[in-house]
Amino acid sequence: xxxxxxxxxxxxxxxxxxxxxxxxxxxxxxxxxxxxxxxxxxxxxxxxxxxxxxxxxxxxxxxxxxxxxxxxxxxxxxxxxxxxxxxxxxxxxxxxxxxxxxxxxxxxxxxxxxxxxxxxxxx
Amino acid sequence: xxxxxxxxxxxxxxxxxxxxxxxxxxxxxxxxxxxxxxxxxxxxxxxxxxxxxxxxxxxxxxxxxxxxxxxxxxxxxxxxxxxxxxxxxxxxxxxxxxxxxxxxxxxxxxxxxxxxxxxxxxxxxxxxxxxxxxxx
Numbered sequence: 001x002x003x004x005x006x007x008x009x010x011x012x013x014x015x016x017x018x019x020x021x022x023x024x025x026x027x028x029x030x031x032x033x034x035x036x037x038x039x040x041x042x043x044x045x046x047x048x049x050x051x052x053x054x055x056x057x058x059x060x061x062x063x064x065x066x067x068x069x070x071x072x073x074x075x076x077x078x079x080x081x082x083x084x085x086x087x088x089x090x091x092x093x094x095x096x097x098x099x100x101x102x103x104x105x106x107x108x109x110x111x112x113x114x115x116x117x118x119x120x121x122x123x
Numbered sequence: 124x125x126x127x128x129x130x131x132x133x134x135x136x137x138x139x140x141x142x143x144x145x146x147x148x149x150x151x152x153x154x155x156x157x158x159x160x161x162x163x164x165x166x167x168x169x170x171x172x173x174x175x176x177x178x179x180x181x182x183x184x185x186x187x188x189x190x191x192x193x194x195x196x197x198x199x200x201x202x203x204x205x206x207x208x209x210x211x212x213x214x215x216x217x218x219x220x221x222x223x224x225x226x227x228x229x230x231x232x233x234x235x236x237x238x239x240x241x242x243x244x245x246x247x248x249x250x251x252x253x254x255x256x257x258x259x
Contacts, residue, residue, distance in 0.1 A: 098134060
């Protein structure tokens with residue numbers, strides 16, 4: 001014999017509390033976990049509503065609780081600076097790679113006695 | 124002294140132009156297929172699509188430049204990849220190989236996120252030891 005008592009009224013109270021709590025998840029969706037590891041299973045595990053609500057993953061909340069995406073929050077100047085940095089990095093990468101190819105071509109042509117300086121077509 | 128700087132200046136301008144073309148491709152989300160497959164497939168597909176984009180845009184650019192300089196079309200096309208077919212194929216392969224590391228970086232960025240990949244490559248990676256211990 002035990003002293004367990006059926007307390008169905010507790011479940012009713014918890015059910016209401018869970019309903020209230022779940023509403024807050026809809027109002028403020030979960031943010032995707034930022035991890036160094038592969039994140040796909042985590043994304044799959046997230047509720048479906050979040051996929052629709054925040055496809056890009058990162059979101060901020062304004063003071064009044066309104067949702068603002070990161071792209072909207074970033075200022076125009078920051079975007080331009082970011083694009084410029086990206087372009088410069090890409091250009092440097094291409095310059096080094098293509099420069100190496102031009103140097104190699106030049107060296108081979110010189111070894112074969114070509115008078116062309118870099119083996120590049122003149123305009 | 125004995126160094127031709129003109130060609131390096133042209134190469135720098137060309138690199139800037141190609142970078143702009145690549146950013147255009149990125150803005151149009153080019154080569155974003157096979158994202159659910161292992162990373163090697165989206166990487167190779169991305170590199171291939173960017174190679175085609177660069178070839179098309181460079182051809183247009185050279186055609187316009189040729190029209191300005193009153194050059195025949197065949198002469199303009201020779202400036203894109205080279206005067207012979209074999210040279211053209213070689214240039215395409217070299218360009219594809221140059222694009223593969225960039226594509227791998229972009230595809231990895233899709234998985235880990237932009238901030239995370241920039242931090243891992245260029246800032247620090249404090250979680251590397253923990254990740255190694257987890258893998259071991």
